[in-house]
Amino acid sequence: MRTEIHSLLTDIKAAARIGHAESLWAALDGLFDLPEVAGNPPMSEVFLTQAILPIGEALSHPRLKVATLRPLVNQPHAAIRAIAAVSLVRRFFRQGKVSLKDLRSLGKDPRRDVRAALAMAFAKVGEEDPQRLGEAVESWISSDSPRLRSVALRMIPTLAERDTPKVLKILGGFDASSDPEERTALVKSLVKLAQDGLADEVLKLLGKWAEEPEANLRVVSKTLSRSWAAAHAGSSMEILTCLAAHFGPKKQITQALQALLRHGADEDIQEALRSWRNSEDLNLRAAAEKISSKSKTQ
Secondary structure: OOHHHHHHHHHHHHHHHHOOHHHHHHHHHHHHHOOOOOOOOOOOHHHHHHHHHHHHHHOOOOOOOHHHHHHHHHOOOHHHHHHHHHHHHHHHHHOOOOOHHHHHHHHOOOOHHHHHHHHHHHHHHHOOOHHHHHHHHHHHHOOOOHHHHHHHHHHHHHHHHHOHHHHHHHHHOOOOOOOHHHHHHHHHHHHHHHHHHHHHHHHHHHHHHHHOOOOOHHHHHHHOOOHHHHHHHHHHHHHHHHHHHHHOOOHHHHHHHHHHHHOOOHHHHHHHHHHHHOOOOHHHHHHHHHHHHHHHHO
16 A cells, blocks of 8 residues: 555544544545545546545544534545445444435446445445345345446345345346446456356356347347356357347457457357358358458458
């Protein structure tokens, strides 16, 4: 941890132990000396991990009342709101004085980095109480807000470590919207689940979605574009065949095939492409031709 952050964290911990609002604000003022905070720029996940999470955790000291923290939620600087998010999440799990409703405004925050800090805090503290974490995921995954759904999706891998059946049930009934952040969060969570030993379950979900009339082409293709899928090339190609038959030579499908090739699934893909070329399905033949032409130009 950088010297400036370490020194700031020491001051904030001391202010939290005192518990007075004046002491807290005096300590937090040091945040604005950091280039990641001054000017209110977007914060990286590295900065969230190294600074925002530990500062937010420091503010969960029992002497610091929730009433003292609530004004932080409405501050114009994203770093302050992100710190409030982390602290309030910890109190949601540990002290029972913060409800899920109290956290909704932070889950809908206009800044993506604030929402990321909230999700990271949920994932970290939620390991200790999977039941409460599951309640949060189930509540927000069904929200009308894509931002809340995105935060819930980021919690999914942590919940899966403690309650896999619940996660599979939640994802089995989930329909992703066209929101880019939501789709990205879903892909990242599916990839993490697959990498963590749930590849068969993820493939079943992707296969189900690929067969639906309104298949989420981008989510399925992006999830199969990561290295884990090459170890399950046969099943992955069955899913991509289903998509190609429905959509034809879409860019997302050809990119997933090329990714599988890069990750070492050459034999399975070449066999599938031979089948596509000889198929009576015009969409499959067109997709095979597009892949072949791309391979020749590279």
